Amino acid sequence: IKSEQGRAAQWLRDANDRAGRVYYNLQVARWVYATNITKFNGERQHNASIMSAEFDREAAENATSFAWENFTDSDLRRQFRKISDVGSAALLRKDKAKYERLISLVTKMETTYSEGQVCDKKGTCLDLEPGLTRLMATSRNYSELLDAWKGWRDATGRKIRDDYKEFVSLSNEAAVENGYRDTGDYWRSWYDTADFRDQLEQLYEEMKPLYLNLHAYVKNKLKAKYGESLFPPSGHIPAHLLGNMWAQSWNNIFDIVEPFAGKPSVDVTPKMKELNYTPRRMFNISDEFFTSLGLEAMPQEFWDHSMLEKPTDGRKVVCHASAWDFYNKKDFRIKQCTDITMDDLITVHHEMGHVEYYLQYKEQPVVYRRGANPGFHEAVGDVLALSVSTPTHLKEIGLLDNVTNDNESVINYLMSIALDKIAFIPFGYLMDQWRWGVFNGSIKFEEYNKEWWKLRCKYQGVSPPIHRNESDFDPGAKYHIPANTPYIRYFVSYVLQFQFHEALCNTANQTGPLHMCDIYRSTEAGAKLGNMLKLGSSKPWPEALEKVTGTRNMSANAILLYFKPLIDWLKVQNQGQTITWSEECPIEYYTT
Numbered sequence: 001i002k003s004e005q006g007r008a009a010q011w012l013r014d015a016n017d018r019a020g021r022v023y024y025n026l027q028v029a030r031w032v033y034a035t036n037i038t039k040f041n042g043e044r045q046h047n048a049s050i051m052s053a054e055f056d057r058e059a060a061e062n063a064t065s066f067a068w069e070n071f072t073d074s075d076l077r078r079q080f081r082k083i084s085d086v087g088s089a090a091l092l093r094k095d096k097a098k099y100e101r102l103i104s105l106v107t108k109m110e111t112t113y114s115e116g117q118v119c120d121k122k123g124t125c126l127d128l129e130p131g132l133t134r135l136m137a138t139s140r141n142y143s144e145l146l147d148a149w150k151g152w153r154d155a156t157g158r159k160i161r162d163d164y165k166e167f168v169s170l171s172n173e174a175a176v177e178n179g180y181r182d183t184g185d186y187w188r189s190w191y192d193t194a195d196f197r198d199q200l201e202q203l204y205e206e207m208k209p210l211y212l213n214l215h216a217y218v219k220n221k222l223k224a225k226y227g228e229s230l231f232p233p234s235g236h237i238p239a240h241l242l243g244n245m246w247a248q249s250w251n252n253i254f255d256i257v258e259p260f261a262g263k264p265s266v267d268v269t270p271k272m273k274e275l276n277y278t279p280r281r282m283f284n285i286s287d288e289f290f291t292s293l294g295l296e297a298m299p300q301e302f303w304d305h306s307m308l309e310k311p312t313d314g315r316k317v318v319c320h321a322s323a324w325d326f327y328n329k330k331d332f333r334i335k336q337c338t339d340i341t342m343d344d345l346i347t348v349h350h351e352m353g354h355v356e357y358y359l360q361y362k363e364q365p366v367v368y369r370r371g372a373n374p375g376f377h378e379a380v381g382d383v384l385a386l387s388v389s390t391p392t393h394l395k396e397i398g399l400l401d402n403v404t405n406d407n408e409s410v411i412n413y414l415m416s417i418a419l420d421k422i423a424f425i426p427f428g429y430l431m432d433q434w435r436w437g438v439f440n441g442s443i444k445f446e447e448y449n450k451e452w453w454k455l456r457c458k459y460q461g462v463s464p465p466i467h468r469n470e471s472d473f474d475p476g477a478k479y480h481i482p483a484n485t486p487y488i489r490y491f492v493s494y495v496l497q498f499q500f501h502e503a504l505c506n507t508a509n510q511t512g513p514l515h516m517c518d519i520y521r522s523t524e525a526g527a528k529l530g531n532m533l534k535l536g537s538s539k540p541w542p543e544a545l546e547k548v549t550g551t552r553n554m555s556a557n558a559i560l561l562y563f564k565p566l567i568d569w570l571k572v573q574n575q576g577q578t579i580t581w582s583e584e585c586p587i588e589y590y591t592t
């Protein structure tokens with residue numbers, strides 16, 4: 001068996017090298033399409049996807065010539081197990097035409113989404129970025145917000161409803177070919193955790209009281225602003241009033257909800273504009289934070305090849321931000337239609353976190369160039385952003401003039417972070433509850449939208465501001481559904497990032513309250529994080545988590561510790577109030 005393992009190790013080295021070259025070509029073709037949507041580039045991308053999928057399937061086929069399950073070397077076994085999982089490419093074996101249909105449906109849906117526009121009566125059309133995003137963030141006009149909210153759903157979700165239905169059945173066929181019950185079962189397998197759904201439910205329940213209190217407080221402030229009569233008696237908040245197209249983060253309505261007026265503003269967007277910030281400068285700030293920790297700087301190729309702002313030459317692009325690994329250890333890029341806002345400064349750090357992970361694990365074999373689990377990849381940049389967002393750090397980089405840390409300023413600050421992080425929790429949880437239900441058949445096509453709004457009303461406590469029915473397809477108005485990008489990774493990330501933050505703050509000898517910790521320039525914290533990132537997916541994720549935090553389990557304790565002062569304050573604010581809502585949506589908004 002020794003000599004076979006030797007032969008197998010050699011085969012793996014070759015397979016990983018060939019994979020690197022095949023994936024490079026795939027990424028180039030996908031990049032060219034995403035940054036210049038044309039029919040020709042779409043066909044080129046399609047062909048590269050087929051070639052890459054055939055490579056994966058053939059590698060998995062060849063792997064079966066080794067009795068790798070009996071190998072004594074656990075690393076060889078792990079690599080063979082990953083090479084054997086070909087994902088949706090398994091459909092190639094059964095029916096190549098079906099596989100081609102599957103990937104062309106995703107491209108079609110993602111393109112419809114990326115080309116979506118809302119035009120007003122005067123014929124002025126807005127794209128999602130920056131136009132509709134700015135409108136949802138800044139307008140305080142109920143009906144203007146409603147037009148944008150409805151218009152976006154008409155321009156995207158409604159158009160892809162039938163495509164999505166066909167996609168679901170093909171995706172499930174591929175998952176079954178790959179050895180799973182359905183697509184959701186396959187996606188959850190990446191976490192390699194037997195009771196994964198139970199753990200998620202437990203984490204959600206632990207964070208739910210904080211969300212209920214935030215929801216009640218924000219609803220009262222919104223009622224004062226827009227008038228009680230516009231809010232349904234069921235206790236829900238109309239979904240278009242929260243400063244975001246999907247009500248997934250509420251930081252843009254801080255001015256409406258701020259607990260103590262007259263304190264130094266925590267919203268640095270005006271300051272960024274006043275200082276003539278450019279997207280390039282925003283990326284430099286983030287790059288500098290990473291290098292201050294002793295982590296890798298962005299290579300020159302990154303600056304040469306990235307798309308850091310929306311092109312102005314008329315090209316159609318996929319604006320939704322993403323970070324790209326070209327699998328040649330040199331070429332890494334970000335594609336982002338960066339707007340000069342605090343929101344986008346946070347997103348810059350989020351995307352940079354993905355690239356830092358790429359840089360840290362680039363020496364791993366290609367099969368291991370992934371996050372320990374997908375939640376890890378989403379958490380890296382957000383961990384740094386928690387330090388960057390502190391008033392002391394914003395002052396240090398010149399985005400805040402003065403810092404006060406009396407109790408009222410602390411509550412204001414924690415409120416601004418909670419409007420991002422706590423508001424997101426139910427949304428991050430419900431997105432794939434819906435999709436897993438669609439994939440496992442418990443949500444039928446005839447009730448896609450009804451079940452979507454049941455989850456939105458139950459978990460988020462937001463309701464549709466106008467009639468919805470089954471010719472609407474509101475999940476399709478959120479990028480990750482047409483783009484077929486899983487979402488539970490963000491819920492996992494929001495839990496993990498506070499565990500990482502707490503651990504790195506201890507390593508950086510930050511002794512103050514967790515919410516004021518800034519790990520800036522701590523090379524000890526950087527080394528601890530970097531050593532975990534270098535693992536990629538070569539070890540089970542509990543081992544990676546333990547390397548940074550000392551524990552092998554996800555835990556909500558860190559996020560609850562971070563927001564403790566705000567939790568106490570909100571409970572006082574909401575005393576005597578009903579902080580729940582009726583589970584069902586207000587009936588008048590739902591007609592089958």
Ligand SMILES: O=C(CCC(O)(O)[C@H](Cc1ccccc1)NC(=O)c1ccccc1)N[C@@H](Cc1ccccc1)C(=O)O
Pocket residue numbers: 248249320321322323324350351354377378382483485490
């Ligand atoms: O979607 C994103 C950011 C884009 C991304 O960086 O997660 C991007 C999404 C994507 C795009 C194309 C194909 C696949 C996924 N993910 C990556 O670029 C990525 C994913 C895995 C590994 C490395 C990079 N954030 C989510 C959630 C979120 C996260 C953090 C702050 C705010 C909001 C959202 O906007 O709803």
Ligand SMILES: [Zn+2]
Pocket residue numbers: 350351354377378
């Ligand atoms: Zn991400």
